[in-house]
Amino acid sequence: MIGEEGQGLKLALSTLNVGRIVVAAQALGIALCAYREAARFAAARQTFGRSIIDHQGIGFMLADAATQFSAARMLTYEAARAYDEGRDVSTLGAMAKLFASEASHKICDDAMQILAGRGYVKPNVVERCYRDQRITEIYEGTSEIQRLVIARAVKRSADTLS
Numbered sequence: 001m002i003g004e005e006g007q008g009l010k011l012a013l014s015t016l017n018v019g020r021i022v023v024a025a026q027a028l029g030i031a032l033c034a035y036r037e038a039a040r041f042a043a044a045r046q047t048f049g050r051s052i053i054d055h056q057g058i059g060f061m062l063a064d065a066a067t068q069f070s071a072a073r074m075l076t077y078e079a080a081r082a083y084d085e086g087r088d089v090s091t092l093g094a095m096a097k098l099f100a101s102e103a104s105h106k107i108c109d110d111a112m113q114i115l116a117g118r119g120y121v122k123p124n125v126v127e128r129c130y131r132d133q134r135i136t137e138i139y140e141g142t143s144e145i146q147r148l149v150i151a152r153a154v155k156r157s158a159d160t161l162s
């Protein structure tokens, strides 16, 4: 017998809470890898007499990637800290996973766009990041399920919102 009788579902669901923070961290690691590769490439690759990062269309993608990455990392650290302090992370963990995995999706997608043909063909680290990132929006609960969890928490707290 693991745990107490009748508490099985609760126990199983509680493992998801920490698992979601771990997946958020995984999504961040993949995003960082794709972002670094794209930033290095964009600074080095020249077209029309300048680095492609100096073309606004590419520079803005990297500015957004840096911003999204920082925001996702802060949310993930907040959830991890709350878990370490023994607090309830059911909502915060769902938020961290949802935000980090979707930020990672955008960052990897833009990284491939920046590397263009070089990012699409194997072997290329961005191609690998692009594939690996996708699962972070699916396992330990899909993005739709994270939104469901968060929406329920919003409903529970609706009466106390000022």
Ligand SMILES: Cc1cc2nc3c(=O)[nH]c(=O)nc-3n(C[C@H](O)[C@H](O)[C@H](O)COP(=O)(O)OP(=O)(O)OC[C@H]3O[C@@H](n4cnc5c(N)ncnc54)[C@H](O)[C@@H]3O)c2cc1C
Pocket (backbone or CB within 6 Å): 135, 138, 139, 140, 141, 142, 143, 144, 145, 148
């Ligand atoms: C590589 C890999 C490793 C995995 N590892 C594990 C593991 O170690 N342990 C484990 O337990 N599971 C694991 N899984 C399973 C994973 O958790 C499930 O794939 C995931 O929970 C989604 O379930 P499903 O694939 O059955 O999709 P479904 O539940 O069939 O969902 C299909 C679609 O409907 C949407 N949907 C379903 N219900 C709702 C709803 N109420 N509201 C809105 N949208 C909804 C989903 O978001 C999704 O878009 C793994 C999966 C993969 C691919």
